[in-house]
Amino acid sequence: MKAISLMQPWASLVAIGTKKIETRSWSTEYRGQLAIHSSKGFKKYLRQLCCEEPFKTVLNKAGLSLDNLPLGRVVATCKLVDCIEMTPEFIDRVKSAKGHEYDFGEYAVGRYAWILEDIKALDNPVPAKGKLSIWKWEGKS
Template identity: 25%
Template sequence: MKALSIRQPWAWLVIHSGKNIENRTWRSHFRGRFLVHAAKGMTRQEYDEAKAWAYVCGALEIPAYEELKRGGVIGSVELVDVLDHSDSPWFMGPKAFVLRDPQPLAFMPLKGRLGFFEVATAHD
C-alpha cells in the first residue's frame, strides 16, 4: 500500500480533525487510499504555527507537543483529486491534495521517505 509522510501536527489533523487538504509543491497522478505516516521531525515552532492555523480553521484541540506520535503510520485517508486551488481553509498551495474518509489506525513505527512510497501490508 502507498504511504505519504506528513509532519506533525498536520498528520494528526488529517486523521482526527477534518484537514481535507494536504498542501504540496508537486502534482500526483495517484488516486486512492494511502497510509498517513507521521514524520519523525517536528520543531516547537512548527507545532505552534500549525496549532494557530488549526484554531483559525476550527479544528479540534491538538494534543500536546509531547503526546503526538511521530515516526510511524497513524491512519489512512483517500486521495480523490489534486487541484491548483481550493476554497478549503486548509489550502496554502501551491497544490492541494484533496482528502476524504480518514481512518485512524494503531501506531505502527516506520521510517518515512519522500513522496509516496510503498509499505508492505498484511494483504501483500
C-alpha cells in the same frame, strides 16, 4: 499501500478528520488508498504552532497536545481522490468554507490540493520510517 509523510501537527489533523486537503508544491497522478505517516522530526517552529490557535483547540478536542503527538508512525489511512492545481477561485472556496481547512494548509496559486476522503485514524499508530514523495508502506492498517 502507498504512503506519504506529513510533519506534525498536520499528520494528526488529517487523522482526526479536520484536515481533508493536503497542500503540496507538486502534483501526483496517483489516486487510491494512502497511508498518512507522521514524520519523526518535530522542529521547534512546529512545536510552537501546536500551542497557537486554531491548532491548539482542535488538537485538544481530539485529546492531543504537544506532548502526545505520534512521531515516526503511520497514523491514518485514506483515499486520495483528486489532485487539483490551485486557482484563486479554488482558494476562495476553501477560505470561505466552514471549519479550519484554510488555516491548516499552504494555499497559493500554482500549488496543489490533494483531496482526501474516507479518512480512518489508526487506533494504534504503527512505527514506520518515512520517505520523501509517495512511498510504499508494507504495514497493515
